[in-house]
Amino acid sequence: QVQLQESGPGLVKPSATLSLTCTVSGGSVSSGSYYWSWIRQPPGKGLEWIGYVYSRGTTNYNPSLKSRLTISVDTSKNQFSLNLRSVTAADTAVYFCARATYGSSWYNLWGQGTLVTVSS
Amino acid sequence: DIQMTQSPSTLSASVGDRVTTTCRASQSSSSWLAWYQQKPGKAPKLLIYKASSLESGVPSRFSGNGSGTEFTLTISSLQPDDFATYYCQQYSSYPWTFGQGTKVEI
Numbered sequence: 004q005v006q007l008q009e010s011g012p013g014l015v016k017p018s019a020t021l022s023l024t025c026t027v028s029g030g031s032v033s034s035g036s037y038y039w040s041w042i043r044q045p046p047g048k049g050l051e052w053i054g055y056v057y058s059r060g061t062t063n064y065n066p067s068l069k070s071r072l073t074i075s076v077d078t079s080k081n082q083f084s085l086n087l088r089s090v091t092a093a094d095t096a097v098y099f100c101a102r103a104t105y106g107s108s109w110y111n112l113w114g115q116g117t118l119v120t121v122s123s
Numbered sequence: 124d125i126q127m128t129q130s131p132s133t134l135s136a137s138v139g140d141r142v143t144t145t146c147r148a149s150q151s152s153s154s155w156l157a158w159y160q161q162k163p164g165k166a167p168k169l170l171i172y173k174a175s176s177l178e179s180g181v182p183s184r185f186s187g188n189g190s191g192t193e194f195t196l197t198i199s200s201l202q203p204d205d206f207a208t209y210y211c212q213q214y215s216s217y218p219w220t221f222g223q224g225t226k227v228e229i
Contacts, residue, residue: 048223049210049221049222049223050167050210050212050221050224051221052212052218052219052220052221054218063217064218065218066124066218067218099166101166103214108155108214108219109157109169109172109173109212109214110157110159110167110169110212111169111172111178113166113167113168114166115165115166116165116166
């Protein structure tokens with residue numbers, strides 16, 4: 004059974020880079036056709052789609068974050084990652100990694116989420 | 124971007140009630156819509172995809188309907204485990220977007 008687990012710092016300083024990793028267990032990040040995705044949720048608010056890296060390496064980002072965002076996959080570690088540059092307090096959120104299947108695009112597999120706070 | 128608007132924001136109901144929440148899209152998303160349930164401190168859980176298809180393992184009291192710009196999620200007989208927040212998500216066009224949620228409370 005495939006599982007996803009987020010990891011990374013829980014506190015990031017303003018203007019720094021937020022870096023998170025999602026480790027895939029029970030399956031391979033390079034097998035099949037999946038959208039390996041990031042979604043975030045500010046405290047007490049709704050969900051925001053951040054973007055994905057497709058199994059073959061192509062990416063698709065939310066235009067509202069695109070200029071600051073990189074999502075990549077590391078097949079040797081069976082992980083995919085999020086890097087968000089120049090963060091502000093508005094980037095404080097629970098960050099979820101999730102998986103959708105190519106051609107399906109709904110998220111039936113999620114990590115548990117990790118809270119990242121942007122503060123000095 | 125396609126804006127997704129859910130109503131009501133909060134819904135008060137009792138065990139056994141039939142409840143319906145609505146999701147409206149700012150432009151047509153055909154049937155490319157999913158519904159999720161989220162409980163506090165947890166990740167969302169997929170309930171419905173393609174507007175009306177029930178995800179495996181989800182109780183049959185959940186149902187989805189609609190196409191184009193108006194969609195509904197119905198719980199036929201509310202159970203104690205169903206008190207949660209429900210989100211719709213369109214995946215018709217990028218960026219994929221979610222509604223702001225409907226909280227179902229006692």
